[in-house]
Amino acid sequence: MGKSLYEKVWEAHQVGTLADGRTQLFIGTHLIHEVTSPQAFGMLRDLGLTVKYPQRTFATIDHIVPTINQDAPADPLAAEMMQALRQNADDFGVTYFDLASGKQGIVHVVGPEQGITQPGTTIACGDSHTATHGAFGAIAFGIGTTQVRDVLATQTMAMEPLKVRRIEVNGELRPGVYAKDVTLHIIRKLGAKGGIGFAYEYAGEVFDRMTMEERMTVCNMAIEGGARCGYVNPDEKTCEYLKGRPYVDMSNWEATVARWLSFASDADAHYDDVVVIDAAEIEPTVTWGISPDHGIAVSESIPDPSSATTADEKATIEEALAYMKLPAGTPIKGVKIDVAFIGSCTNGRLSDFREAAKFLKGRKVAEGVQAIAVPGSQIVAIQCEQEGIDKVFEEAGFEWRGAGCSMCLAMNPDKLVGDQICASSSNRNFKGRQGSPTGRTILMSPVMVAAAAVNGAVADAREVFEIATAAA
Template identity: 50%
Template sequence: MNNKTLFEKIWDKHVIKKIEGGPSVLYIDTHFIHEVTSPQAFKGLEKRGLPVFRPKQVVATADHNVPTLHQELPIKEELSRIQVQTLKDNCEKFGVELYGLGHPYQGIVHVIGPELGVTQPGGTYVCGDSHTSTHGAFGSIAFGIGTSEVEMVLATQCLLQSKPKLMRINVDGNLNKGVTSKDIVLYVIAKITASGATGYAVEFAGSAIRALSMEARMTICNMSIEMGARCGMIAPDETTFTYVKGREFAPKDAEWDKKLAEWKTLYSDEGAAFDKEYHFKAEDIEPMITYGTNPGMGIGVTGHVPQLSEINAKDKPSFEKSIDYMGLHAGENIKGHKVDYVFIGSCTNSRIEDLRQVAAFVKGKKKADDVTVWIVPGSKQVEAQAKEEGIDKIFEAAGFQLRQPGCSACLGMNEDKIPAGKYCISTSNRNFEGRQGPNARTMLASPLTAAAAAVTGVISDVRELI
């Protein structure tokens, strides 16, 4: 009997044709698009006189360029305005459903797919956005593609893909208080480096992973791309099925029963072969924070910026350039470092659970006077839920600003930029130079660690404040 991994079970079912000595033609179940990587693809279709092959399998939303204040007004930034309008025009022209500004389903593409029940176990999902790996939390194959590939999927609902190598990362045991799924993934990336999973599809497994909620699992798969992985995935289980059931586009009635029976077969068989495997203990993980300019430059909050002697010779020049950009020094403790901005949002950590966690921590507290705090929900639905639960009032009382949905300060592509030289504790996924605005200094952390910094004004160990 052929023992298969979760990845192989889904991959094999979606391969339409194998090209001898080349890639495979892979069928794509759902194609997510947004305003940044779709205009050139639609232009390509127009040039060739081609329609969108299966418009019902394309889901569009505006997220990267949208302002997060006064969304009812025309967009101020010219490029952003043009991109959002172009998406609207293209969707109308090609018959694609658009959840644009003002639509109750609008939001960050990787937040709305799961919350609408579009993302389901066993499927293949692509988007012209690297963090498409988020959807793998449901036990599916999901990855980012380039603009020419966006065009290929729009035209054919298929993609040329080479099968990646397979890796399994096991995290077993119980997390300590104040430690979240964001800390797990930052810890793993710090251990295996930002290129440690290059060329691999990564399955996350182990008791600590199985104990996580769906939203926490999405955070882990979202950041699998930050260790170089092609995609990240977690086998579906009761947690997954309960989350999907009853959502807008989830299967109903007899179709649900049929799908559920299929989904229950989606796991890596005993004895299935992985090219590489890692094991980590949940107890070893403390609240994490990055100090450098790639997501692998992370340390526990009680740790110090590495000494030069702790860095490989070949990595020393980039390490020195990185801490110079960040205005830090080798060997200094990270705890107690001044913070200017706190950004809680992005496709990594802008779901209702993230907001609930922050609200529970800050209730009755106030932000530090010299810290600006932006909380940006991942979708209109998350925003509405936060208001329904009174979370907005807790934030308001604490001096936190709850904005409108969008990618916001995750990337300097809209009005929400961090000023040059300022330190921002961010719950997003990337801390590259200039990612949040020219010369902005980004430190990645969990929503809890970000909230602790908002209240104290410095990097703090949330475990001491809970």
């Protein structure tokens, strides 16, 4: 019987079995940011410990950093957190991609961009969207602050092994359907808790064809489907993306490629579960509620509690609709928006801005809508600016900001106000997620956010494109 990538990587990193039965797992790469690392460093200081492998630890600043006047946050607490990360990186000898480095950005954008994220490795980060790095065939876990301490001090952590579910998406995606729709569709189908106890292996023709950035978008949201991690097997595209990046050792490239590819799941690997999805059934998908599994096709209507099949489902729909203040049974298309946000570790990369710019060229953001575009990293910002994408956004009426998490979680000045509705390319639509306790989030792909911004309401980007083509 062959092995899955998950099994191969796990076995290669297993240091031993702990008394409680858990595995002590070696962590090849540790990524840190300003929110979940200060206490961990504090604990190291208290215990008189050092960072075990500082060369395996990389820091960046993303959550609290403002997207305007980035190095001068008005909030003294933010300034203090920024300073603390600088101090910790200096004191413990950790590489820090700070604002002055030109490499700063959201941790899950920076890792791949620098070539730190590599196939066959284990990666940990005190952040739930660490699964993003699985796009490269890494086993990447989001961890809590205590585990951040453990990894800093020992480069290992204790973990229970996972089951593996292979999710195959075969066939052709329809025009206007993006990686974000694929991931929202999977979560809709399997539920926000469906992946508990699993690693998700994303496979099949659709993933084979996807670019690395698209694979990252899908893996990023594995956690929103309950999975502990998600990955795509490494292939030529993975290697091509990484070739020549700053942290990739190019001294014996052929051997590196052979080693990376050897981690891919064997054809006869065992899976605990297999789900097969037909790509043609996936439509541009948007959320209507307060959990990422509250997704519907943009052509569908907001669920009606009376259509629920269980009492639990009924209560969930009622709670979501009460919070969202949306009428049951009416089309989601046409729901007015106040804010449009393109960015985040899900959809804040070059290809996301390129696609949205294609849509925005020659169009204007609807009156009364605040639209902001936030590159996932300083490098993404420069790439976009070199292509004139920033200008397309600005001419359309978007604000073009500096890199960071921005309004995805609003731990910075970018926040919704009151019960504003935001069309957002991010990954979570939880209550209060975007900075206002009554703020409302509708998740969708960047192109759909652009369409909503122009329309002033949720729109089907495909129709708006067609209307434009017909009029031309």
